[in-house]
Amino acid sequence: MSxxxxxxxxxxxxxxxxxxxxxxxxxxxxxxxxxxLFLLAAMFFQLDAHMIAALQVIVYAGAIMVLFLFVIMLLNxxxxxxxxxxxxxxxxxxxxxxxxxxxxxxxxLRGLPALPGPGVEGAVAxxxxxxxxxxxxxxxxxxxxxxxxSVLLLVAIVGAVVVARxxxx
Amino acid sequence: MTVPASxxxxxxxxxxxxxxxxxxxxxxxxxxxMSIELMLNAVNLAFVALARQQHVMDGQVMVFFxxxxxxxxxxxxxxxxxxxxxxxxxxxxxxxxxxxW
Numbered sequence: 601m602s603x604x605x606x607x608x609x610x611x612x613x614x615x616x617x618x619x620x621x622x623x624x625x626x627x628x629x630x631x632x633x634x635x636x637l638f639l640l641a642a643m644f645f646q647l648d649a650h651m652i653a654a655l656q657v658i659v660y661a662g663a664i665m666v667l668f669l670f671v672i673m674l675l676n677x678x679x680x681x682x683x684x685x686x687x688x689x690x691x692x693x694x695x696x697x698x699x700x701x702x703x704x705x706x707x708x709l710r711g712l713p714a715l716p717g718p719g720v721e722g723a724v725a726x727x728x729x730x731x732x733x734x735x736x737x738x739x740x741x742x743x744x745x746x747x748x749x750s751v752l753l754l755v756a757i758v759g760a761v762v763v764a765r766x767x768x769x
Numbered sequence: 770m771t772v773p774a775s776x777x778x779x780x781x782x783x784x785x786x787x788x789x790x791x792x793x794x795x796x797x798x799x800x801x802x803m804s805i806e807l808m809l810n811a812v813n814l815a816f817v818a819l820a821r822q823q824h825v826m827d828g829q830v831m832v833f834f835x836x837x838x839x840x841x842x843x844x845x846x847x848x849x850x851x852x853x854x855x856x857x858x859x860x861x862x863x864x865x866x867x868x869x870w
Binding site for chain 1: 776777786787791803813826837843847851
């Protein structure tokens with residue numbers, strides 16, 4: 601990927617992520633998150649993760665965000681009162697975030713070039729990132745985890761229904 | 770000129786920090802939850818970028834599992850938020866303090 605495409609995707613992604621955190625109304629947060637997830641899907645596509653990019657759009661931008669918007673509508677929140685200002689907590693949170701970005705970012709910038717491997721731009725084998733390659737790994741080496749996942753989803757469905765059900769009627 | 774893998778990791782770090790910031794400074798349970806989704810996606814980006822750099826598919830398989838867990842977590846979490854709202858008429862994390870020391 602050329603740096604131009606990278607920044608075309610990365611800068612809006614960061615801005616919309618900030619929109620999720622800073623927007624007053626939850627609906628605006630949710631819509632910002634949808635845009636950020638779509639941009640992320642485009643970036644996955646650029647990184648030869650075609651199947652993951654498709655899943656990102658279907659599962660995240662589709663299913664999960666619809667769930668969020670449904671819950672926001674169900675709750676029918678009144679215009680949210682301005683959140684109790686806690687300047688100290690806010691300042692500490694911002695300081696820790698900046699510290700985190702600086703430390704991990706610097707570590708990535710300085711440590712990663714030493715990592716062995718063909719690099720992001722090297723040519724890939726023909727099937728890399730395709731559904732076929734993903735499925736081949738998923739159903740051989742990670743088969744057990746895959747089967748456990750189905751149990752997890754079943755438990756989550758039952759749990760969600762039980763928790764969200766109206767009790768006592 | 771090409772984009773080195775470390776740039777992707779810096780971007781992922783940035784997204785993760787923004788998500789963490791959202792969890793820390795927002796009091797609305799739903800927005801906090803969306804921030805957690807943002808953090809999960811930041812980690813997914815790091816996984817995909819490193820899978821591309823190392824040319825192994827296992828990173829993408831891991832992203833697949835993260836997405837599954839995120840979907841399960843979203844369903845259960847939103848159900849809990851609904852239940853809390855039904856009992857307390859609020860989604861403000863500061864007012865849900867029954868278990869706070």
